[in-house]
Amino acid sequence: MYAQMVETGVKTVKDRSEMGAEEQAFMARIDEESKIEPQDWMPDAYRKTLVRQISQHAHSEIIGMQPEGNWLTRAPTIKRKLQLAAKIQDECGHGQYLYSAAETLGVGRDELLDQLHTGKAKYSSIFNYPTLNWADMGAVGWLVDGAAIVNQVILQRTSYGPYSRAMVRICKEESFHQRQGYEILLTMMEKGTQAQKDMVQDAINRLWWPSLMMFGPNDDSSPNTAQSLEWKIKRKTNDELRQMFIDQTIPQLEVLGCTAPDPDLKWNEATGHYDFGEINWEEFFNVIKGNGPCNKQRLAKKVNAHEQGAWVREAAMAHATKQQAKAAAKVA
Amino acid sequence: MTALTQINSNHDALNTYILRMADNNLVLGQRLCEWCANAPILEEETALMNTSLDLFGQARNWLNYAVDRDASLQDCDAVTMLRDERSYLNMLICEQPNGNFADTMARHYLFDVWHRLTLEVLCNSANETVAAIAAKSILEVRYHEQRTRNWVIRLGDGTEVSHQRMQTALDDIWTYVGEMFTQDEAELSLVAQGVAPDQQTIASQWRDIVSATLAEATLTMPEDGYSQMGGKQGEHTEGLGIMLAEMQSLYRAHPGAVW
Numbered sequence: 043m044y045a046q047m048v049e050t051g052v053k054t055v056k057d058r059s060e061m062g063a064e065e066q067a068f069m070a071r072i073d074e075e076s077k078i079e080p081q082d083w084m085p086d087a088y089r090k091t092l093v094r095q096i097s098q099h100a101h102s103e104i105i106g107m108q109p110e111g112n113w114l115t116r117a118p119t120i121k122r123k124l125q126l127a128a129k130i131q132d133e134c135g136h137g138q139y140l141y142s143a144a145e146t147l148g149v150g151r152d153e154l155l156d157q158l159h160t161g162k163a164k165y166s167s168i169f170n171y172p173t174l175n176w177a178d179m180g181a182v183g184w185l186v187d188g189a190a191i192v193n194q195v196i197l198q199r200t201s202y203g204p205y206s207r208a209m210v211r212i213c214k215e216e217s218f219h220q221r222q223g224y225e226i227l228l229t230m231m232e233k234g235t236q237a238q239k240d241m242v243q244d245a246i247n248r249l250w251w252p253s254l255m256m257f258g259p260n261d262d263s264s265p266n267t268a269q270s271l272e273w274k275i276k277r278k279t280n281d282e283l284r285q286m287f288i289d290q291t292i293p294q295l296e297v298l299g300c301t302a303p304d305p306d307l308k309w310n311e312a313t314g315h316y317d318f319g320e321i322n323w324e325e326f327f328n329v330i331k332g333n334g335p336c337n338k339q340r341l342a343k344k345v346n347a348h349e350q351g352a353w354v355r356e357a358a359m360a361h362a363t364k365q366q367a368k369a370a371a372k373v374a
Numbered sequence: 375m376t377a378l379t380q381i382n383s384n385h386d387a388l389n390t391y392i393l394r395m396a397d398n399n400l401v402l403g404q405r406l407c408e409w410c411a412n413a414p415i416l417e418e419e420t421a422l423m424n425t426s427l428d429l430f431g432q433a434r435n436w437l438n439y440a441v442d443r444d445a446s447l448q449d450c451d452a453v454t455m456l457r458d459e460r461s462y463l464n465m466l467i468c469e470q471p472n473g474n475f476a477d478t479m480a481r482h483y484l485f486d487v488w489h490r491l492t493l494e495v496l497c498n499s500a501n502e503t504v505a506a507i508a509a510k511s512i513l514e515v516r517y518h519e520q521r522t523r524n525w526v527i528r529l530g531d532g533t534e535v536s537h538q539r540m541q542t543a544l545d546d547i548w549t550y551v552g553e554m555f556t557q558d559e560a561e562l563s564l565v566a567q568g569v570a571p572d573q574q575t576i577a578s579q580w581r582d583i584v585s586a587t588l589a590e591a592t593l594t595m596p597e598d599g600y601s602q603m604g605g606k607q608g609e610h611t612e613g614l615g616i617m618l619a620e621m622q623s624l625y626r627a628h629p630g631a632v633w
Contacts, residue, residue, distance in 0.1 A: 104416070107410060107411045107419070108411045110410075111410035111411045114407045114410050115404065115407050115408060115410075115620050115621060116620060116621065116623055116624045117624075118451075118455075118624045118625045118628075118631070118633040119451045119455075119625070119633050120430055120433070120434045120437075120450055120451060120454060121434075121451075122633055123407075123430055124427055124430055124431060124434075127407065127423050127426055127427045127430070128423075128427055130410060130423050131420050131423040131424055131427065134416055134419045134420045134423065135420055137416060138416050138417070138420070141416075176624055176633070226633075229632060229633065230633070233632040234631060234632060235628060235630075235631050237628060237631075238628065238631055343411060343412075344411070346412075347411060347412045347413065347414070348414075350412070350414070350474075351413065351414020351415060351475065352414075353533070353535050353536055353539070354414035354415070354418075354475045354529070354536070355414055355415060356532070356533050356535075356536070357528055357529050357532025357533045357535070357536030358415075358528050358532065360532045360533045360536075361527070361528040361529075361531055361532045364531060
């Protein structure tokens with residue numbers, strides 16, 4: 043999943059006794075793990091939080107096409123080009139699918155895109171980093187899609203029905219992307235030249251920390267987590283998910299024969315988890331604020347495509363209107 | 375280790391034909407890749423990627439056959455990445471720059487109709503491998519044609535702006551239409567053997583189909599003027615070299631590397 047720091051608009055989690063009958067009934071359904079559906083009553087803040095989270099996720103899929111598109115025209119073999127084009131196509135499909143899920147909450151795609159274009163809505167910080175060599179196409183698949191999957195597997199149990207179902211479908215494709223990404227790296231490490239092996243390590247060095255940042259701030263600086271957990275929009279905290287990701291990724295890193303750029307990374311026998319170093323939160327918050335290496339270019343490219351395409355969308359609408367008028371005239 | 379030398383450019387008639395088919399797909403597919411993250415709507419983003427994917431997949435089938443017939447071509451990647459523009463045999467229409475969305479759709483539609491008609495005949499080619507590759511390709515190409523046809527109509531019969539842009543796009547691309555129906559000796563020998571279609575027949579079918587679409591789109595069929603030729607013999611427009619430089623850069627920078 044590609045949502046970070048999703049506002050709930052709620053300062054403290056309400057006690058059940060403070061809730062009206064409708065909200066108590068809603069919470070009872072959440073507690074018994076039944077899915078909330080579009081026509082069901084839901085607290086306004088729950089609806090708004092979901093719209094923010096789902097749309098942020100959708101925007102991330104769409105912006106995420108750019109760092110991969112950067113290498114699409116230069117893919118080194120036909121097979122790799124086919125794989126990359128298919129992955130980009132899948133991501134665009136995920137975006138469409140997620141916008142549809144958000145639409146069930148009463149917000150149109152145009153409105154959501156407008157929020158993205160005006161900078162009001164965010165997308166995952168990871169896509170504000172550049173892709174600088176071909177191994178990045180492997181590392182993005184392995185680490186970025188990998189981090190996304192850790193979150194999304196859990197989100198298949200999220201309380202909102204359409205979002206949960208979208209996750210089931212998306213997870214299948216993301217797992218495929220992750221395996222494909224890893225295979226790109228493994229091929230370069232096992233069969234590659236020294237220059238290719240260096241590319242792989244370089245890609246990991248650059249994308250390692252930004253991938254860990256994808257899970258969002260530490261739990262103690264994540265004021266929205268408690269409410270999102272209460273609503274079962276989120277099912278685990280940022281730190282829990284980050285730890286799961288690291289624990290499952292290190293053995294894969296070792297198979298590659300590569301290292302993580304973290305001197306503090308080591309197995310902790312007592313906890314049964316890997317310990318790891320402090321994330322550079324100053325960098326994280328700066329990227330979120332718009333100061334990442336590619337924030338401006340990514341958004342500018344998206345806005346430009348949208349503006350340059352306005353006449354095409356207008357033409358399609360005008361043509362559809364003409365067709366409807368013709369059909370109506372025939373009936374009359 | 376693959377030597378970084380030029381790939382053999384002396385092909386027999388059949389491999390010349392196969393490479394022309396492959397290169398049309400490679401070059402147009404690469405142009406469509408350039409649209410990535412620039413499309414006017416998300417659905418088109420998906421469609422452009424998907425079409426590019428189809429074209430590269432088809433190209434790979436053609437190339438594998440060419441390599442089977444001539445081992446000096448090495449493999450489908452070497453033959454894609456190590457030939458320079460003088461050895462590419464695609465038709466000029468396929469390599470024309472994307473321009474705006476109307477330019478892309480006009481180029482694509484005119485090619486799609488040609489592609490579908492050609493593949494339909496190739497499905498019954500006297501050469502079984504050619505027939506099998508064509509049969510596999512045509513399922514995708516029918517859909518390409520349907521989609522680009524819809525866009526020619528939508529833009530032609532949309533707004534004043536879109537009508538004007540689609541008309542200009544057609545007028546601009548028309549000089550590259552004639553080459554699709556020209557045949558050199560190599561190709562004519564394949565026609566005589568029942569391997570390849572006679573483009574004279576296809577030309578008249580193409581004209582009927584395109585003119586019906588343009589009429590529905592309220593567009594004017596451009597006059598046939600002077601035709602730009604040469605792509606099928608390796609004489610291209612300037613843009614192709616730049617496109618190949620980008621496409622081939624990584625492969626060429628690491629000779630012999632496995633990806």
